[in-house]
Amino acid sequence: MNDLAIQRGYAVFDFFRTINGKFIFLNDHLDRFFYSAERMHLPISYTKQELKEVLSELAERNKLPDSGIRVTLTGGYSTDGYSLASPNLVITQKGLPISDKDTPVGIKLVSYGHQRQLPEVKTIDYLMAIWLKPYIIQHGADDILYHASGIITECPRSNIFMVTKDETIATPATNILKGVNRKQLLELAPKFYKVEERNISIEELPNAKEVFITSTTKQVLPVIEINGMKIANGLPGNITLSLKKELQKLVYS
Amino acid sequence: MNDLAIQRGYAVFDFFRTINGKFIFLNDHLDRFFYSAERMHLPISYTKQELKEVLSELAERNKLPDSGIRVTLTGGYSTDGYSLASPNLVITQKGLPISDKDTPVGIKLVSYGHQRQLPEVKTIDYLMAIWLKPYIIQHGADDILYHASGIITECPRSNIFMVTKDETIATPATNILKGVNRKQLLELAPKFYKVEERNISIEELPNAKEVFITSTTKQVLPVIEINGMKIANGLPGNITLSLKKELQKLVYS
Structure with missing residues (x-):
């Protein structure tokens, strides 16, 4: 105490x-x-x-x-x-069993305006994340997507990536916790796609070809809905699945 | 754990x-x-x-x-x-001894731009306050004064009050933790002075006649310097001291 x-x-x-x-x-x-x-x-x-x-x-x-x-x-x-x-x-x-059985094919996000304090440090501060659980349920979602003044940053326990219509992989560059799986993905993805770390407006998301998140427990997980709008017709995208496979190869190598 | x-x-x-x-x-x-x-x-x-x-x-x-x-x-x-x-x-x-001996006659504040999350709830989140301790020392101050976009809010463990040149007592109204001693002070002060809960710009502070903070441990404590600028010539002000006396009467009644 x-x-x-x-x-x-x-x-x-x-x-x-x-x-x-x-x-x-x-x-x-x-x-x-x-x-x-x-x-x-x-x-x-x-x-x-x-x-x-x-x-x-x-x-x-x-x-x-x-x-x-x-x-x-x-x-x-x-x-x-x-x-x-x-x-x-x-x-x-x-x-921590590695079975894929419990993993959903894709998750739904709901956005919330909040900038985490000292975002680049992995502190125990998840106050807003836990506090927002009723908000997530109320919106029929699985997790939160934080944004600050309309610029998306991250989910409480994972990083977010967008695949644009021209098949560029984009992910927020600043005001985030830089995840280990994010780092690994940023190293492997340029072999296959153009990759950008940059500010992403929340208004870009409905036009995304695909969206996915990365984390230590989830590795690569497709996002199929944001704020009630379907992404990639509500199905895991091909680029997401190919990157998931590439990351898994690294994990098991 | x-x-x-x-x-x-x-x-x-x-x-x-x-x-x-x-x-x-x-x-x-x-x-x-x-x-x-x-x-x-x-x-x-x-x-x-x-x-x-x-x-x-x-x-x-x-x-x-x-x-x-x-x-x-x-x-x-x-x-x-x-x-x-x-x-x-x-x-x-x-x-917790009540001796006044250890209490300074007044304290020095240094401002920092930060809005506490869920400010009106007394959570254990003092991450920024503890993290900023080297910053306080570096600026020769005793404590932090938070502001959000130039509007002052509070200190990490106390509320702030300003006495204006025309002897009005002003204190921030929103985005703060509403302290118990703040509440008591807001109840007793109108018997003697005009009192306002309102937004206070950080630029108003150099023109303040007096500034003080309130908290459960400090009750009423004069602020004698903010960001290196002396308040009330660097001495506890008379209105502050009279309010301190009135609050103490309540505490011991």
């Missing part, structure tokens, strides 16, 4: 995934975790190499080949409930 | 104060706590009357006459780390 995470919502984390006992994009997650910690003035008592070894040991002991591992670094036990203290590092692991 | 407070920064709280074993403005704090909980979709398993009795019992058992009591209500233990669960209610009490 005295940790600044509970007192003041002050903590960062990252979410690692293992499949068949192997960490997926391990270095990307580590790099981002260390970046988040530094931006929030939170020293980590391990080097990246040491933390890697701790993670490996945990995974080996728990014997959970397909899992999610959450590494959380908090503001620490604060004597006055307001000043930064020595950070607490907590690592938890849970089984 | 599985509570949404740590997983997603999702919790509300209120901070009650006892002096000489008596709760100060108890009903105001209770009302706000229940309001915060309702706005965040968090049911409380007590009525106001029952929670009052729990608070009294805690204070009696702990025998800490001058204290701060924090009542926190979290999103609960979430199985998926994202969905609201049954809220956890935690009450902690700490000694």
Whole structure:
């Protein structure tokens, strides 16, 4: 109760995934975790190499080949409930089956005007996301798409991509959390398509050929509806599915 | 670790104060706590009357006459780390001496452009406030004054008031957390001065006759400098001190 995470919502984390006992994009997650910690003035008592070894040991002991591992670094036990203290590092692991059965073929988004604070840092601040759950249900959607003054940014736990009519892949460039799967997709997509990181107006979306999101748990997931308007006739698009396949090749390689 | 407070920064709280074993403005704090909980979709398993009795019992058992009591209500233990669960209610009490010795005669503020999310709800979200501590030090200040597009709102843990040259008391009306001491001050001040709740541009502040902040721990505290510019020649103003005295009368009555 005295940790600044509970007192003041002050903590960062990252979410690692293992499949068949192997960490997926391990270095990307580590790099981002260390970046988040530094931006929030939170020293980590391990080097990246040491933390890697701790993670490996945990995974080996728990014997959970397909899992999610959450590494959380908090503001620490604060004597006055307001000043930064020595950070607490907590690592938890849970089984995370990789079955595609539960994954929907595509999801519906509803937009909401909100700019996350310190967006490029993976803090524990999901206040608006949780608060908006009734709003999502009320609009018959599956998730939120944030925009700031009409420029789309991201979903609460994933990045968004648009495929334009001329088959260019576009994704927001700023005021977002740069996801690991977003980074991987931006590296593989230029082999097949023109790719742009740029501002995307919410008004461009109804004209998109396809839309999809990326995240560690969802990898590539088609968006079939935004604000009640169907995207790609409400079906997963071919370019989306081809990129999904390419990303999966990387994951399992 | 599985509570949404740590997983997603999702919790509300209120901070009650006892002096000489008596709760100060108890009903105001209770009302706000229940309001915060309702706005965040968090049911409380007590009525106001029952929670009052729990608070009294805690204070009696702990025998800490001058204290701060924090009542926190979290999103609960979430199985998926994202969905609201049954809220956890935690009450902690700490000694809080009322000595004026440690209180500065006045404080220095530095402004920062930021609008708190869900400002009228007392959530645990103080991410920006803690993050900005190096910024405060760098500017030789004691605390932050938030503004949104040049309209001042509040400090991270207190409300702000301006005394204009014609001795009107003005304070921001919207996009703020409405403090209990702000409420009390707005009730007592009209007996002596003209009072306005309105938008205040940051550019009005250098022309203020006096500026002060209010909070549960600070009651009324003079502001003697903002962004390096002295207010009221860098000294506590007479109107501020008279209002401080009036509020203290209420606290000890």
